[in-house]
Amino acid sequence: MSKAEKITAIKGMNDLLPSEAHLWELFENTAQSVVQSYGFQQIRTPIVEETRLFSRAIGAVTDIVEKEMYSFEDSMNGDQLTLRPEGTAGVVRAVLEHNLVYDGPKRLWYKGQMFRHERPQRGRYRQFHQFGAEAVGFTGPDVDAEMIMMCRRLWDDLGLQNIRLELNSIGDAEERARHRVDLIAYLQQHEEHLDADAKRRLHTNPLRILDTKNPDLQSIVNSAPKLLDYLGAESLAHFDGVKKILDANAIQYTINPRLVRGIDYYNRTVFEWVTDELGAQGTVCAGGRYDPLIEMFGGKPTPAVGFAMGIERLIELMKGLGDTAVPRQCDVYMVHQGEAAQMQSFVLAERLRDAGLDVILHCAATSGPGSFKSQMKKADGSGASYAVIIGDDEIAANAANVKSLRGEEGEAQQTTVPFEGVVDYIVDQIAGCGDDCDDPNHHHHTHYH
Known part of the structure; x- marks a missing residue:
């Protein structure tokens, strides 16, 4: 009888071993404690949703929907299903389905596995874990600032120091539409110097060209029209409101006019927490306002803002703290x-x-x-x-x-x-x-x- 062939885990989908479990527990317990101290309540949504939930929310012409989703047909009834690639769409679907904001705004947090068919590398996996928060029904810049301050408190509680905040406003749909016309016209003047990715995105998602990592395109995108210059009085007032609260609380930030979103539902405030300690995968947390999303799903216009952080990347940073104490298994x-x-x-x-x-x-x-x-x-x-x-x-x-x-x-x-x-x-x-x-x-x- 031949020896059974050894079965190993799928590439990019990793086991959590007991030797690292204490770091995950420390992260999850600390994160939960922080968000609960701001009045956030837990929500859990299924790992599998209808494919159209993500294609409608994320946008059909994005890398996630075009190339990265794990989608399949349900063999029982032919439904098109997808393993969730991110958490916000499922939370919003649950908020609408269960009418959670009928009695007022809600602060919600979640954690769990996400799935994207990407090339595995340090800090980027096919099954990865996110911790996220969504504040639904709040209009003002105060909740945007609160979200950012909540992240800063988490980094402090975990002892993580080399994480910096980048901030921008991408305005409202009409402002982005005016900017888009000028941006496409500008990029067309330089079309022969664009790489294949940028050419593909030129007419579908030109904003994403601005955050290209290609060093050959940096001078082109640095001179591109800046979205901040297209913002109207209301968007600017909102952005100033966020900055005032952050300044009053000594939260340091850099305005990054090239900080955009590849997902269609974002508007106004966008932010990222980044580090130089993880190589190419330097973003450990990304967030922003997404007021149009709930209406896109058929609900009444409802403002919302949220963030998601990659737990694996933060665990990598926690390992760098060099804690040599014996992990406590028991008393x-x-x-x-x-x-x-x-x-x-x-x-x-x-x-x-x-x-x-x-x-x-x-x-x-x-x-x-x-x-x-x-x-x-x-x-x-x-x-x-x-x-x-x-x-x-x-x-x-x-x-x-x-x-x-x-x-x-x-x-x-x-x-x-x-x-x-x-x-x-x-x-x-x-x-x-x-x-x-x-x-x-x-x-x-x-x-x-």
Whole structure:
């Protein structure tokens, strides 16, 4: 019988391994905490939607719709379906379908997988994860500024420093239409110098030519008509309102007149948070206002603004912070040898979990139950604050040895505690560590009982 062929993951669709899970949890917990502190509520939408949702929202002549979507026909009923390439369209569809803004504006956040058929490279994958927020029903520049400030708070809370803000306004549809006429006329004068991508976009999506990465086109696009010069009084007032709030809160930014959007539904404020630490994929978060979208979907005119950030790219930046602390898997690791000790360990482990602690109980591997020495090595590697050690001597004495794994050198590391007192002892030790505890592995629960 031939050996089964090894199956591997699809290129550009990656596994999340336990060694990195703590970074993802840290990011997701921090991001959720930040957006909730601004009054945002979670929404979850399906990974699969009707294809027309994205072609209508994103625009038929965009790279995403033309080349990057994973689309297929439902074999049961022939429906045209697509794995979501971005989050906003699904959120807006849900807002309309469930009439979420009937009782007033909504602040919403989401996280999850997105899918694009791109060439995989660092920071760009075929299955990737986004964290995003959408504020629906708010008209003024205040919410645009709030969105940007929320991102800044997240970078601060994560300890990420080298992320800068680029800002622009792309005005309203009529202003863009006037600019478009002049932009096409200008680019046609230089048509022989345009690359294939720019020529393809010249009459379908000329704004996208402005954010080309081709160094040969930089002088051409730098001299192109600037959209900011075409904005009317209302768009300029809105943009000034955003800048005033950012200035009052000492949020630094650069006005980038070439910052545009390839997606049809954006208007007015657009922004990106960028870094130089990830090579070509320098944008870690992009956002902006999209007032026309809900009406495009058949709803009443409803203003909206949002952002999405690439979690993989931010995890890469978090890795660069060089945190060498042992990731905490648990508060307590149960070390035991002998049948009676194992039974007692199970009982104690359940009591510790009842008290709100995370506990790993050593279980036998293929190599056997493991010596005290090898179990202690695993206890230390788990990041636990305490090891509870039980063997024949401890059973005879009706008491466990409780060892502090994270104490200062020279401190009393091990204490004998009667079995019935182990839970109270460890809870008191962890709770007594207090808010100024400098041990990153102490896990301060709030649900002891």
